[in-house]
Amino acid sequence: MLVGRKYRVAFTAEQVDLSHLIGDACRAVWNTGLEQRREYRRGGAFMNYVQQSAELTQAKMEFRWLAQAPSHCLQQTLMDLDRACRDHGTFRVQWRSQRRWVPSFRFPDGRGIRVERLSRRWGRAKLPKLGWVRFRFSRPLDGDVRSATISRDGDVWFVSFLVDDETCTPEKHASTSAVGVDRGVVVAIACSDNTLRDRQFATPGEDERYRRLQKRLMRQRRNSANRSKTRVAMRRLKRRERNRRKDFAAYSADQLATRYGMVVIENLCVRNMTRSARGSVAEPGTGVAQKSGLNRAILDKGWHIFELALRNVARRTGCHIVKVPPAYTSQRCSQCGAVDPKSRESQAEFRCTACGYHEHADINAAKNILAGGQSVTACGDLQPMGGSMKQEPAPPRGASAPTRLWRVEIPS
Ligand SMILES: [Zn+2]
Numbered sequence: 001m002l003v004g005r006k007y008r009v010a011f012t013a014e015q016v017d018l019s020h021l022i023g024d025a026c027r028a029v030w031n032t033g034l035e036q037r038r039e040y041r042r043g044g045a046f047m048n049y050v051q052q053s054a055e056l057t058q059a060k061m062e063f064r065w066l067a068q069a070p071s072h073c074l075q076q077t078l079m080d081l082d083r084a085c086r087d088h089g090t091f092r093v094q095w096r097s098q099r100r101w102v103p104s105f106r107f108p109d110g111r112g113i114r115v116e117r118l119s120r121r122w123g124r125a126k127l128p129k130l131g132w133v134r135f136r137f138s139r140p141l142d143g144d145v146r147s148a149t150i151s152r153d154g155d156v157w158f159v160s161f162l163v164d165d166e167t168c169t170p171e172k173h174a175s176t177s178a179v180g181v182d183r184g185v186v187v188a189i190a191c192s193d194n195t196l197r198d199r200q201f202a203t204p205g206e207d208e209r210y211r212r213l214q215k216r217l218m219r220q221r222r223n224s225a226n227r228s229k230t231r232v233a234m235r236r237l238k239r240r241e242r243n244r245r246k247d248f249a250a251y252s253a254d255q256l257a258t259r260y261g262m263v264v265i266e267n268l269c270v271r272n273m274t275r276s277a278r279g280s281v282a283e284p285g286t287g288v289a290q291k292s293g294l295n296r297a298i299l300d301k302g303w304h305i306f307e308l309a310l311r312n313v314a315r316r317t318g319c320h321i322v323k324v325p326p327a328y329t330s331q332r333c334s335q336c337g338a339v340d341p342k343s344r345e346s347q348a349e350f351r352c353t354a355c356g357y358h359e360h361a362d363i364n365a366a367k368n369i370l371a372g373g374q375s376v377t378a379c380g381d382l383q384p385m386g387g388s389m390k391q392e393p394a395p396p397r398g399a400s401a402p403t404r405l406w407r408v409e410i411p412s
Contacts, residue, residue: 001164001169001315001316002164003162003163004161004163005139005141005142005160005161005163006159006160007123007136007158007159008135008156008157009133009136010136011133015131016157018130019103019130019152019157021065021068021069022068022069022103022129022150023103023105024103025065025068026069026073026105027096027098027101027103029056029074029077029078030077030080030096031096033077033078033081034081034085036052037081037085037090041090048082052078052081052082053075053078056074056075056078070107070127070128073105073106073107076105076106076108079108080106102151102152106148106149106150107147107149109147110145110146110148113126113145113148113161114126115141118137121136121137122134122136123136123137125148125159127148127150130150133159135159141161142165143163143164144163146161146164148160148161148162153239154235154236154239156239169314169315169318170317171318172261172318173260173261173317173318173319174318175259175261177260178261178262178370179191179256179259179260179262179263179264179370180264180265180366180368180369180372180373181263181264181265181266181366182266182329182362182363182365183265183266183268183303184365185294185298186347186362188252188301188302188306189252190360190363191363192366192367194363199244199248201241201244201248201300202237202240202241202244206237206240206241209237210237213233213237217230245300245305248302249308249309250313252309253306253313254313256310256313257313257316257317257321258313258319261318261319262319262320262321262322263310263319263321263322264323264369264372264374265310265323266324267323267326268326274298322373322377324369324372324376325372329369331343331344333350333354333355334364334367334371335352335357336352336355336357338353338354340353340354344361349361350364
């Protein structure tokens, strides 16, 4: 199985400069290649990777700055562009602007990369042109390196290795039980086994500090040194928040996909849901603030990265991930099946207007999602799992309050 291993790099000053240069070269190759492809398409023709690659070799003889970058990285950029254009269409692939694109480039040939462990904490890898790159050996590599990618996040650089760890996805999960998962805005993850998982990703102090930095940024002159200092500080805060969110998603996904043979989630298209507030509202100009607030809340809870993490762990455990349509999961009673918007008393409370069943609203939704997933697998849409599906025991009426797992407060 191919897995990723990411380490924090300690570049020398020259390596930082060279990495920026390589990043710029890859960006230029991407943009030029994309423009060329568009030009050809407008003329009714196609441009392919082989032609572009040959032209790149020519261009490298003309431009010295292009030749300073490792040719493998530039070729890889053209290959990525080729893939992107075939997958999404030439005119939907985006430009890599200097401000928005984060430098990242790949060394696709794993055989040319040597990785050594220097001490308990440090390792080094030999990369073309960059030479020996020291990195924090924060986890074992466990396998053969297939490729390496250098990327930047704010002022910090990382190297990720694609590693073949020589394991395979098991055909069957050890457990036959199933769980339904409701992703929410107030509580990030509610499960049909009566657990709520949530975490605070930024402390109130960090939010406050971020707001203060935003204000300071507005007062500062464009292109001034102090302004860029403020930006670095803001990025650092956001990176910390993002890391916590990733950690939470990975941890929750690991627990669910290890414990259960099937995880049922709603088929949410986060991209569509969080599409720009303008234009998505019925009347233009109304509800923009609410919509953008909701967008922020959805992105803030990391629905998408949870799904990615879940798929990642499932490769290792053999867990099935089933997606069901999200319609009415929050309005239907999981006990009697009655659908009534009035059953949802408040954000957190669900009390069925037909049978009086009382439950945490998100847990009720998670139970509906589980039932939806089980009916999908029973219909044979999905390969049935070995043995009988273990049905969850129905909780007594007016079920007890859900246990709150993983409610971590960050010490300030
Ligand atoms: Zn009911």
